[in-house]
Amino acid sequence: MAKQLIILTIITTLLPLLCNSFNPLNPNTNPKILVLLDDFLIKSSHSIFFNSLQSRGFKLDFKLADDNQITLQRYGNYLYDGLILFSPSIKQFGGSLNLAGVLEFVDSGRDLIIAADSTASDLIRDIATECGVEFDEDAEAMVIDHTSYAVSDVEGDHTLIASDGFIQSDVILGSKKIEAPVLFKGIGHTLNPANSLVVKVLSASPSAYSANPRTELPNPPSVTGSAISLVSVVQARNNARIAISGSLDLFSNRYFRSGVQKAGSSNKHGKSGNEQFVTELSKWVFHEKGHLKAVNVRHHKVGDGTEPAMYRIKDDLEYFIEIYEWTGKSWEPYVANDVQVQFYMMSPYVLKNLLTDQKGLYFTSFKVPDVYGVFQFKVEYQRLGYTSLSLSKQIPVRPFRHNEYERFLPAAFPYYGASFSTMAGFFVFTFVYLYNK
Known part of the structure; x- marks a missing residue:
């Protein structure tokens, strides 16, 4: 009995440590992703996408969205680093998962991919709304485009769109240009203007509109043109990342392998841009790129290598910081010319651009202002597609002593x-x- 109690105590002690190893803010760990499906057939019909994730070191745990065994955390620790919702029609998750649970998962700094379609339930719509996007209120509406549709042998209702309205961001979609349009069939959404964190990644063309393709339009559509977003991303203030797509087929093997020709264009591509688009997007969502870290933040007087407890007004000081970017395999020096440091008390007294040695080290020097009080070294770095850096270090500044004048x-x-x-x-x-x- 005593031996069993000892074993139980060891397991209880180690389990939270094992759970803590799944940390999305540490890309060196082997991340684990929970994939919730409407039907296990999706596992095979979207296998290229899933195999791509597994080949990059992700461990996928597939479950039906209404499985009673679903749980995101145990003993107060999350079991997964990411969540993929390929269950657009689910009305209620199984187990202990609900709308609040998904939002808490994102609030903890973890990542999320949502794929909807014309069967999207109120639950999926509510999750998307909380993330800053609004799907069309008409439950049967789809994105229709009579000028940028994908050419096929059968004249359809022009709901299969060939879109090339990509965001111009190498960090999100990669430096290699996506040559072929992306095939999209699904529902559109608009961005909440009050949410500055959500960004369009794939936009509809100016001729697109959202409506029910099986009925005549009694009134002009409420959502039209480039205001329609097909795929959007969110990077929260805690650096959690979210991708929201109005099409589940966007990730399917059929669309990955299909050829595509955009209406009005003579270029016929043997393969759509879906696979490249989705692969690069998933790399960004799961922090395989655009993930920054700052280390070795230090400062000292010029000519003195030790960090002082305080500065005196008019001292000459030097400031150093090292910034690295995760490339999916290793940390590489981050090179930019727009990193700044503030010497701050209520407002910035000094604002300096940091110089770089092109190897990850940023540095500058300046004179302490002729004002005494409690200052902060502040680095606030926020760029599209990159995790934000928010660093501050407090230091007091004193006046001259009576014998120093x-x-x-x-x-x-x-x-x-x-x-x-x-x-x-x-x-x-x-x-x-x-x-x-």
Whole structure:
């Protein structure tokens, strides 16, 4: 009995440590992703996408979205680093998972991919709304485009769109240009104008609109043109990343392998851009690129290598910081010319661009302002597609001590002259007054 209690105690102690090893902010660990499906057939119909993730070191745990065994955390620790919702029609998750649970998962700094379609349930729509996007209110609406549709042998309703409205961002979609359009069939969404964190990655063309393709339009569509987003991403303030697609077929093997020709274009591509687009997007969502870290933040007086407890006004100081980017396999030096440091107290007294040695080290030097108080070194770095860096280090600044001032200040020479001339004049006046007959 005592032996069993000892074993139980060891397991209870180690389990939280094992759970903590799944940390999305440490890309060196082997991340684990929970994939929730409407049907296990999706596992085979979208196998190219899943195999791509597994080949990059991700461990996928497939479950039906209504499985009663679903749980994201145990003993207060999350079991997964990412969540993929390929279950657009699910009305209620199984197990302990619900809308609040998904949002808490993202709030913990973990990543999420949502794929919807024309069968999207209120649950999936609510999750998307909380992430900053609004799907079309019409449950049967789809994105229709009569000028940018994909050419096929059968004239359809133009809901199969060939879109090339990509975001211009190498860090999100890679430096290699996506030559072929992306095939999309599904529902569109709009971005919440009050949410500055959500960004379109794949936009509809100006001729697109959202409507029910099986009925005539009684009124002009409410959502039209480039206001429609087909795929959007969110990077939260805690650096959690979310991708929201209005099409589940976008990730399918059939669309990956299909040829594509955009209406009005003579270029016929043997393979769509879906696989390249989705692969690069998933790399970004799961922090395989665009993930920055700052290390070795330090500062000291010029000529002195030790960090002081405080500075004196007008001291000359140097500031250093190292920034690296995760490339999916290793940390590489991050090179940019727009990293800045602020010497801050209520407002920035000093704002300096940091120089770089092109090997990850950023540095600068400046003179402490002639103001004493409690200052901060602040680095706030926010760029599209990159995790944000927010660093601050507090340091007090004191005035000169009484014995540190110069004996004679050049600026006070007129006052010195006035004082001595007054004393000399008084001496002369006294001498004349006393000895003049």
